[in-house]
Every structure is written in structure tokens, then in C-alpha cells.
Amino acid sequence: MPAPFDLNDDTVVVVVGTGAGGGVLANELAQKGISVVALEAGGRYLPEDYINDEWDSFAQLAWLDPRTTSGDWRVAKDFSGLPAWIVKAVGGTSIHWAGASLRFQDHEWKAATTYGPVQGANLLDWPIDAAEMAPWYDKAEDKLKVTRTGGRDGLPGNNNFKVLEAGAKALGYQEVNTGHMAINSADYDDRISCQQTGFCFQGCKWGAKWSAAYTDIPRGEDTGNLEVRDRCQALRIEHDDTGKVTGVVYVDPDGNQQMQQARIVAVAGNSIESPRLLLNSSSSMFPNGLANSSGQVGRNYMRHTTGSVYAVFEKPVRMWRGTTMAGIVRDEARHDPSRGFVGGYEFETLSLGLPFMAAFLDPGAWGREFTSALDGYEKMAGLWIVGEDMPQETNRITLNYDVTDKFGMPVANVNFDNHPNDNAMRNHAYQQGKAIYEAVGATRTFPTPPYPSTHNLGTNRMSENPRDGVVNKWGQSHDVPNLFVSDGSQFTTGAAENPTLTIVALAIRQADHIAGEMNAGNI
Amino acid sequence: MGIQGKPAGMTRRDLLLRSVAAGGSFVVGTGFVAARDAAWATEVTSLSPQAMATLIQMARDIYPHDRIPTEYYVVAVKGYDTPETAEATEAGIALVNGAAEGKGYSSYLDAGWEADRVEILRSIEDYPFFQTVRGGLVTGLYNQKAVWPLFGYEGESYSKGGYINRGFDDINWI
Numbered sequence: 001m002p003a004p005f006d007l008n009d010d011t012v013v014v015v016v017g018t019g020a021g022g023g024v025l026a027n028e029l030a031q032k033g034i035s036v037v038a039l040e041a042g043g044r045y046l047p048e049d050y051i052n053d054e055w056d057s058f059a060q061l062a063w064l065d066p067r068t069t070s071g072d073w074r075v076a077k078d079f080s081g082l083p084a085w086i087v088k089a090v091g092g093t094s095i096h097w098a099g100a101s102l103r104f105q106d107h108e109w110k111a112a113t114t115y116g117p118v119q120g121a122n123l124l125d126w127p128i129d130a131a132e133m134a135p136w137y138d139k140a141e142d143k144l145k146v147t148r149t150g151g152r153d154g155l156p157g158n159n160n161f162k163v164l165e166a167g168a169k170a171l172g173y174q175e176v177n178t179g180h181m182a183i184n185s186a187d188y189d190d191r192i193s194c195q196q197t198g199f200c201f202q203g204c205k206w207g208a209k210w211s212a213a214y215t216d217i218p219r220g221e222d223t224g225n226l227e228v229r230d231r232c233q234a235l236r237i238e239h240d241d242t243g244k245v246t247g248v249v250y251v252d253p254d255g256n257q258q259m260q261q262a263r264i265v266a267v268a269g270n271s272i273e274s275p276r277l278l279l280n281s282s283s284s285m286f287p288n289g290l291a292n293s294s295g296q297v298g299r300n301y302m303r304h305t306t307g308s309v310y311a312v313f314e315k316p317v318r319m320w321r322g323t324t325m326a327g328i329v330r331d332e333a334r335h336d337p338s339r340g341f342v343g344g345y346e347f348e349t350l351s352l353g354l355p356f357m358a359a360f361l362d363p364g365a366w367g368r369e370f371t372s373a374l375d376g377y378e379k380m381a382g383l384w385i386v387g388e389d390m391p392q393e394t395n396r397i398t399l400n401y402d403v404t405d406k407f408g409m410p411v412a413n414v415n416f417d418n419h420p421n422d423n424a425m426r427n428h429a430y431q432q433g434k435a436i437y438e439a440v441g442a443t444r445t446f447p448t449p450p451y452p453s454t455h456n457l458g459t460n461r462m463s464e465n466p467r468d469g470v471v472n473k474w475g476q477s478h479d480v481p482n483l484f485v486s487d488g489s490q491f492t493t494g495a496a497e498n499p500t501l502t503i504v505a506l507a508i509r510q511a512d513h514i515a516g517e518m519n520a521g522n523i
Numbered sequence: 524m525g526i527q528g529k530p531a532g533m534t535r536r537d538l539l540l541r542s543v544a545a546g547g548s549f550v551v552g553t554g555f556v557a558a559r560d561a562a563w564a565t566e567v568t569s570l571s572p573q574a575m576a577t578l579i580q581m582a583r584d585i586y587p588h589d590r591i592p593t594e595y596y597v598v599a600v601k602g603y604d605t606p607e608t609a610e611a612t613e614a615g616i617a618l619v620n621g622a623a624e625g626k627g628y629s630s631y632l633d634a635g636w637e638a639d640r641v642e643i644l645r646s647i648e649d650y651p652f653f654q655t656v657r658g659g660l661v662t663g664l665y666n667q668k669a670v671w672p673l674f675g676y677e678g679e680s681y682s683k684g685g686y687i688n689r690g691f692d693d694i695n696w697i
Contacts, residue, residue, distance in 0.1 A: 052680070052681050156691075162697050196687040197687075205681045317694060318677075321686040354676040355666045358661050367641060371586050
């Protein structure tokens with residue numbers, strides 16, 4: 001019973017994007033009786049539609065609209081038109097994510113204070129802290145039914161995890177387990193338990209993994225308060241002469257421009273599209289883009305310090321069987337500058353199918369050094385490194401006026417240079433990852449460079465002081481009181497943890513705040 | 524697939540009789556390229572058979588897997604045999620042969636040993652044609668479902684109920 005709202009209805013909240021941020025916010029608001037129109041650029045795909053084939057799924061789900069890249073990161077060379085591997089669909093990248101659901105460590109909310117000055121880094125403390133977020137994390141973990149929280153069991157470990165676990169323990173690591181996963185370890189919340197099928201990145205065909213696509217979105221629609229308009233691309237946000245936003249101009253599925261009026265607009269299009277939308281909404285009143293009096297819109301783009309280590313053993317591992325991210329080593333997640341860098345990183349198992357392994361193991365490589373590695377595919381184990389990267393002002397999303405999308409709008413350019421701290425951390429992680437696998441008999445190990453970004457963060461960051469960032473502690477624009485940012489772009493710093501749980505917790509908290517402010521007549 | 528298995532009724536001797544040109548490891552005839560043992564043969568309509576033979580050999584040399592039969596490499600480059608792309612592809616092959624001539628061979632296929640051909644390819648690896656062929660092989664070769672079992676890769680498992688009861692944790696040596 002989704003309720004269609006009139007384009008001229010200026011009482012609705014318009015949410016742009018329906019992923020872990022926007023999808024959750026839309027549902028949470030709808031549950032509170034607030035009218036919501038959610039605009040989603042992509043189409044609607046449900047578990048029965050997902051394809052357990054890497055390239056076919058990529059063609060179905062990935063955001064493939066043009067983007068450009070620059071900077072010293074290797075992605076700009078190997079995948080110049082594909083800075084990020086994220087999803088264009090109702091439910092957004094919550095279809096693709098692996099399900100790792102980790103809380104920030106307490107000190108990570110205060111990176112500037114904890115780490116002290118880091119040359120070239122634009123570090124800032126979040127205007128919120130662990131105590132503030134604890135109850136919202138509780139709600140998020142309960143919504144996602146995260147394993148090893150709320151009395152829920154962990155998932156069983158697959159072959160890839162068993163190799164990681166044995167190697168990590170041989171090295172003396174203590175915190176090694178099958179993780180905190182938003183993948184059911186038993187039937188909960190109308191979702192069945194994990195069937196160890198693999199292809200977590202291609203959308204869970206069992207629906208065992210949480211995704212907004214088949215939980216929050218339909219539940220919000222069932223209230224009658226949420227209308228999701230799929231295949232509707234937002235072009236710009238309009239405002240009145242008092243500086244308040246009044247609605248969103250978008251292209252409907254037939255290619256016609258429409259304007260949905262709004263009482264409040266919440267932007268949740270991912271850390272590339274969200275700043276692009278704000279920058280594309282420049283006007284005579286806001287010549288540098290909407291909500292950009294600080295000049296920070298698009299800046300401080302973070303993508304986590306990542307990389308993979310794959311190892312070949314004498315005997316089969318068959319790492320693709322079962323949960324893709326099947327386990328974690330957390331010992332290196334601590335802040336310990338004696339290692340030569342600030343912040344920390346996690347090891348998480350990862351596997352790719354043969355087609356993606358060929359594409360990502362060492363992009364551009366050829367010849368027998370490369371093919372002999374793939375010959376060992378069946379005997380490979382793999383892990384992913386995810387660590388805190390440094391926010392830098394020059395790592396940023398800008399509008400590329402030389403390249404336009406099919407609606408004539410400038411596309412996003414993603415500029416990224418690795419910070420020396422990122423490189424030091426990655427090199428440390430490569431060495432430790434290699435050591436983990438050699439401790440259990442690896443005959444060959446490979447340092448695999450970062451994939452196109454899945455964790456895109458920080459381009460509309462939260463700050464206490466309006467001078468330092470784009471939004472306040474509620475994700476509300478410092479400049480425009482009825483404009484919110486509801487995705488990972490509001491992250492002040494990235495922490496070492498996979499971001500989705502924090503995005504969900506912030507969205508639940510933001511919905512509560514918006515409802516309160518609406519009731520009080522403040523917005 | 525545009526590739527046949529053993530050509531019907533065609534013996535190795537028949538193939539050799541119909542061949543018109545030296546094709547390195549392959550038999551090159553009017554409108555076709557084939558394996559010397561007749562294990563496969565492929566028709567060529569837009570490209571010269573010599574160019575197709577060169578592409579097949581390049582594919583093997585770029586991503587050599589000794590246990591993968593050549594017919595899968597043929598499938599991986601078969602898509603270049605179109606009227607729209609033939610001219611550009613022939614120009615690319617001319618570049619490859621030019622590099623071979625620079626190293627004293629009459630053509631790429633004339634370089635009889637893999638190490639010599641790899642040296643030729645290294646000299647042109649930054650050229651767009653080489654990168655097009657290499658990039659195309661990443662999907663053209665490794666995304667062939669028929670190739671996956673040769674690497675032990677099992678593909679999708681949803682239709683079989685996943686691995687929950689089929690060995691997701693069956694490792695026995697760790």
C-alpha cells in the first residue's frame with residue numbers, strides 16, 4: 001500500500017538514495033508517521049533477481065554511469081572510469097555489502113585528539129562519541145540481527161576462515177573469530193539463516209544477509225507513509241530566497257524532469273553522488289554549491305586503507321565456498337603508533353570468483369607470473385585489509401565539466417592520493433597478512449592492490465564548528481536547516497571498521513531527531 | 524561459439540592439404556584456422572586467417588595456461604572477426620608483426636618459441652592494441668563457464684542449496 005504523494009505536496013521529507021543510510025532513514029521516518037518520498041536512481045531488484053555470476057551481477061547492479069578519476073591511487077590507472085564498486089538499485093550498496101557490522105572503537109570518534117597532528121591530514125574529532133552512539137548501535141545491531149550481539153550466535157567458519165584462523169593464531173593473534181555479521185546465524189526477522197552459498201557481493205539470493213532492499217524499504221512502504229520512486233535520478237536541490245530547500249528536481253523513468261516539493265530534504269546518494277548533487281545545486285545565493293559555506297563539500301574523501309593478500313597452498317582451500325567475509329582478525333585494529341602509523345586496521349577473509357580474481361589480482365598483469373598464480377586458484381586463501389585512512393582536503397569529489405551524464409549534468413571526478421600514513425599501514429598489513437599465511441604453509445603470497453572503492457566516506461563531514469565541515473552532529477547542514485546528509489559522506493573520520501553499521505545507527509538516530517524537530521515546529 | 528570441435532570428416536591430412544600459409548603452431552587455410560591435430564577449427568570471414576591465427580597465439584602467450592586447450596583461447600578472440608572491427612584489428616596485427624620483424628622474424632607467428640614471442644609482446648605492451656587484446660581476454664577467457672572447472676572453480680551454488688551441506692568447511696589439512 002505505498003502512498004503516492006503529489007509533486008506539489010510540500011509536507012513530505014524527500015530522501016535521495018535508498019541504501020543503508022537513505023533506505024533506513026526513509027523507513028524509520030515512515031514508521032513514525034512521517035510522509036516520505038524516496039528518489040532512487042536505480043531499479044528494484046530482489047533476491048529472486050540477483051545473479052550468482054560476477055560479471056552478470058555487476059552489469060545488473062553496479063553504478064556504471066560515467067565518473068572520472070585522478071590522483072596517485074592505482075585505481076585511477078587500472079579502472080579510470082570506475083572509482084567505486086557500488087550499487088545503483090533500490091537498497092543501494094546494502095545489496096552488495098559483505099555484512100561486516102563492527103562498532104567504532106571508542107577512541108576513533110576522537111581521531112584528532114587521539115592521534116595528534118598528522119602532517120597533510122585534515123583530522124577532526126567527531127562531534128559525537130561512543131557513549132552518545134552506544135544506544136543507537138544497539139538499535140542498529142538489533143535491526144540487522146548482527147551475529148555475536150544480542151545473544152545471537154556467530155556464523156560457522158568456512159574453509160577460507162579456517163586457514164586465516166590457524167595462521168593468525170600461529171602468529172599469536174588473539175581476537176580471531178567469524179565476526180559480527182548482518183548475516184543470520186539462525187532464522188530471525190523473516191530472514192533465513194546463511195546457506196553458505198558464496199556470492200554475498202552479488203546480493204544474497206536467500207535474503208539471509210540484511211539489505212534495505214527487502215527489509216526497511218518494503219516495511220516502510222507497508223506503513224502507507226513511504227513512496228519509493230525508482231529509476232528517478234536527482235539532478236539538483238532547489239531553495240527559496242530565505243535559503244531553505246524547497247524540493248528536488250529529478251528525471252523520471254520516462255526521461256521527463258519533475259520537481260518534488262519538500263519540507264525537508266535528506267541526501268543519501270553515497271559519498272560520490274551526495275557531494276555531486278550539492279555542488280550541482282549551486283545558485284546565486286550559494287555559488288559554491290549548496291551547504292558549502294565551509295568549502296568542505298566534496299573534500300576529505302576517504303576510502304579506507306585497503307588491499308588484499310592472497311596465498312597459495314599445497315592443497316585445496318576452495319575459498320569461494322560459503323560466506324565471502326567469513327571471519328576477522330582484530331588485533332591490529334588498535335591505535336599503536338609504534339608500528340609506524342596512526343590508527344589501525346582489520347583483517348577480514350575475502351574471496352573472489354575466478355572471473356573477478358583474473359580482473360583484480362594484479363590488474364594489467366600478464367604472462368606466466370600472473371597465470372601461474374591463477375593456476376593455484378583452487379588452493380588459494382584470501383583476506384582483505386580495511387584500515388583507517390587519513391582525511392585530506394585535496395582528496396575530493398569535484399564536478400568534471402568536460403564530462404556529462406546522459407542528463408547533461410557534470411559528472412563526479414574522484415581525486416585521491418595516498419597519504420604516507422595510508423602507505424605505511426598498508427605495507428604493515430601486507431607483511432602481517434603474508435606472515436599469517438606463511439605460518440600455515442603458504443608457498444606463495446600476493447599483495448593485491450585496492451579494488452575500486454566500496455567504502456566511500458567523508459565528503460560532507462560532520463563538525464562541531466561550521467567552519468570545519470558540512471553538517472552538524474545530527475547530519476543537518478550547518479547552512480540550511482531543512483537539509484540533511486544521511487549517508488557515509490557525513491563521516492568525520494573513517495575508523496578501521498566497515499562503515500555500514502555506523503551509517504545505519506546514524507540514520508536511526510537522525511530519524512529520531514528529524515521527527516522531534518518536526519513535532520517541535522523547528523523545521 | 525563460432526568454433527567447431529573436430530571438423531566433421533576432416534582428418535589431419537585433409538587440413539594440411541588445405542592449408543595455404545605457415546601459421547606458427549596452427550594450420551591456416553582459406554577462410555579457416557585449425558589445430559594441427561584437427562582438435563578444433565574456426566571459420567574466419569572478416570579477418571585474414573593469418574590475423575586470426577596471430578590473435579589466437581597472442582592470447583595463449585598473454586595468458587598461458589598449459590592445461591587449457593587452445594579452443595578456449597579461440598573462443599576468447601573470436602569476437603574480433605567482425606566487419607566493423609576487422610580493419611583496426613588488421614592494423615594492430617601489423618603492429619605486432621612489425622615488432623617481430625624488428626627482432627629478426629618474418630612475423631609474430633614465425634617466432635617459434637614462447638619466450639621469443641613474449642619478448643615481442645613486451646616491446647608493445649603499452650600500445651592500445653595490446654591493451655585492448657589483453658583487457659578483452661580478462662573476460663573473454665576467464666569468464667567462459669567451460670573454463671572454470673579447469674581451475675577448480677565451481678561457479679554458482681544456489682541451485683544446489685549452497686554449500687551448507689556440501690563442504691563449505693571441509694578443509695582437512697589445516
